[in-house]
Amino acid sequence: MIVCGDDALAERLAAELHGVYREAVTVVVPSARVGEGARAGSAGRAAAALLGRMQAVVSRSARAPGGGSAQEPQILEASGPDEATLVHAGVREAAALALVYDDDETNIHAALAARRLNPRLRLVIRLYNRKLGQHLEQLLDQAAAIAAPGLDLTALDTSTTVLSDADTAAPALAATAIAGTNKFVQADGLLLRAVERTPPGRDQVADPGLCTLALLSATTNDPGGAEGSDDGGQGEVPQLLPDDRTVAAATGRGTVVLEAISHAGPTFSPGRLAGRGLPFGSLFSPRLRWSLTGLAACVFGLAVANWLTAPRTHPLHAGYLTLLDLFAIDDPALGESATRQILQLLSGLAGLLLLPVLLAAVLEALGTFRSAAALRRPPRGLSGHVVLLGLGKIGTRVLARLRELGIPVVCVEEDPEARGVPLARRLRVPTVIGDVTDEGVMEAAKIHRAHALLALTSSDTTNLEAALYARSVKHDLRAVLRLYDDAFATAVYRTLRAAHPHALTRSRSVSTLAAPAFAGAMMGRQVLGAIPVERRVLLVAALDVAGLPQLEGRTIDESFRAGAWRVLALDSAEPNERLPDLASAPSGDGAEHPVGLVWDLHPGYVLRAQDRVVLAATRQGLAELLGRPRRTSAHIPER
Structure with missing residues (x-):
């Protein structure tokens, strides 16, 4: 895998590919010695900082158990992603290339050169212009087909995926505000989360959710979101994808179950929170x-x-x-x-x-008709809603995602001409125009009766000030902050968790939220996401049954292999109507997209060649299903 970038997203993406998927990664970063002058000096300092962080990632990898092997991330300094740099990075032999520079033009030029050098290459490109991204995907896929006429691009999963920070961060922010966790996967517009359950009491019955993904070695009730046991291998180890008999026999152990995220709060009439008609x-x-x-x-x-x-x-x-x-x-x-x-x-x-x-x-x-085109005010009896601060690029996508899930939202935006204000008006979402730091603005958004706060403005200090004020009004409020600096986000998270141990706080940087989606696209469209289970990882993937002897012609029960893979859902949509990427969010273009995932599968259903399934698998299990060479733990430890 090759990652080319000049900001924190490249660093996060390389860490995700190496730490979660255990892939060999080469990172192309800008050289710290760029040009002269004040502007060049600023760019040089930023490049030097990125290079230093990348070297720290490699150093931590080398100190990890089994580290120091050839699988450590390789760092290549270059002035830009030109053709010579890509060849030196090994683009002709690479499986995937991610171009995540902050400049769209740089990414497009590098993508055209990379597609010409390797038609089999899987391309993941960061672009802010969504329309241009759609045209670029088609162009690069057509270029690959012309460059290699006899190449089956579908079988090789050779594809071009264009992503933006807003599109990739929105589902994660929405899931964190609703469920308070980052252990989630998006499949066909449905948000799924992995929940850690404590052992049930003697007279209690455990809720299995959609299915049981793992048995934990220990359970945690940390309201701040501790990620399971980290005892370095002492005691029991977690069991991934156990069978029902093992789950029943494992008394006293916590479980990780998969469940769908839905809104359990009060329902509101369309005339109050949504809808386009005027009652x-x-x-x-x-x-x-x-x-x-x-x-x-x-x-x-x-x-x-x-x-x-x-x-x-x-x-x-x-x-x-x-x-x-x-x-x-x-x-x-x-x-x-x-x-x-x-x-x-x-x-x-x-x-x-x-x-x-x-x-x-x-x-x-006349006044009513005139105000119908204006922004709605929050209704008096509103409670249990999400207060969304900021309707910029990120906030607009989060608003659309929350409304698709049926979550009541109240927006706060200082600029009446902001990007998301027309969307809020069209969806008839209650919106307060004003500076969130001014007195009375948060009260107008009913923050004292809200379920969660999403602070997504472009200012870190504004987001922090809003979260602190909201906590002073409601101590148990779930707060999610968008912060640009990772170190600052970590410090804010730890401080707020210590000050409010009974409330749930999440501080997120956009690069942290976007990296898993970019990494999943680099692994291929079949990978929907990764779920950490203590020091191990489960992958959720969408696979076509055709050509997989472990699945084709077998029943759901027979296809299950404990500790390796388990079929979770079946895509019942017609093959020509299926979404090419189940992990993508709904486009929001108003068109109806077929939703065909069936989660309650009969154990005796026989999988056919034309079926597509969603399954959970370990890294080794997915590699075996896809026919990839299995890597030994001597080189890639299962942490």
């Missing part, structure tokens, strides 16, 4: 509706009185005369009976009362 009842206020009702009853009573006092008059004619009197367009009742004259005076008085009520109704209806 008729919101046109007029209750006071105005009562006034109109009273006037209508008064007119009806006058019409009945007119009819009763003139027996020869038809009821419709009596009503017509009443309306004429009401609008003062009838002749005066001169020379008629006193009853008729009194009723005419009362009708005129009702007409005078009707004029201001009609004017108020018109003005209120």
Whole structure:
């Protein structure tokens, strides 16, 4: 694997490929000796800092058990990812290349050169322009097919994947706000999380979730999110993908179960939190509706009185005369009976009362229609929602993801022209316009009754200040902060966890959130994600059954191999309608995409060649299924 980049994402991606997937990685970083002058000196310092961090990663790898082998990450300094640099990095023999420079043009030039040098190469490109990324994917895949006419790109999983920080970080931020964990996988738009369960009591029944992924060597109840046992191999070791008999016999041991994330809070009507239509009842206020009702009853009573006092008059004619009197367009009742004259005076008085009520109704209806295109205010009884701070590039994608999951959201944004404000208006999401640090803004977002806070502004200090203030209002609030610097994020997380041990805090940098998605794309579209289980890792992958003798023609029960792999779900969509990448988030283009994953599988179902399955597997198990050479623990320890 080759990683080319100039910021923290390259560092995180290399660590993910080496530490989680145990792949051989070569990292191309900018040379610390770039140009002259103040601007070049700043770039040189940034490059030197990145190089120093990468060398620290290699040093930690060498000190780890079984480290110091040829599998350590290799670092290559270069001024840029030109053709000579790519050849020197071994692009002709590489399985995948990630181009994660902060500049789109640099990534595009390097991708074109790499595709020409190796048509079999799997490309992962970081681009901010999503439309350009879609066209670039098609162009590079067509270039690979033309360069190697006899090459089966589908069988080799040769693909071009274009990702952006916003698209990759949004699902992780949404999952952290909802479930409070980073042990999650996205499959066909559904968020799945791995939950550690403590051993059930004597009279309790354990909830198996979708399935049991592992038996833990120890359990933790750290509200800050400790990742299981780290005793260096003392005592029992975790068992990955155990069978039902082993799970039943393992009393007193915690488990890791897989479950789907859903919103368990109160449900709100579409007129309150979502929807694009305007309810008729919101046109007029209750006071105005009562006034109109009273006037209508008064007119009806006058019409009945007119009819009763003139027996020869038809009821419709009596009503017509009443309306004429009401609008003062009838002749005066001169020379008629006193009853008729009194009723005419009362009708005129009702007409005078009707004029201001009609004017108020018109003005209120116009104001309602005008405000329908404006941002909604948070409703009074709202609670259990997510307060989202910032509607920039990241916040917009997170808002779309939360609404797709049916989670109630209240947004806070300082700039009324921000990127996500039109989306909030279209989705009719309650939004507060104002500086989050100003007094009263957080209260307007109902922070005291919120379930979680997502601070996603572009300022680290603003996010931290908002989280600290929210914690002073509600001590047990779940807070998720977007912080740019990894070291600062770690320090904030530890401090907040120590100050509020009973509340859940997560501080996330975008590079940390984006790295797993980029690494999964480099492994191929079949890898949906990785779930850490103490010091080991489970991979979740989507595979076509055709050509896999361990799965094809076998039942669900027969295909299960304890400790190696287990089928979790079956894609029931037609082959020509399936999404090419189940790990991708819904596009949000308004088109309907088939959702065909079936999780409750019958043990006797026979897997066919045209089926696609989602399974959990160890690294060795997935390598065996895909026919890759199995690596020994002497070179790549299973940590």
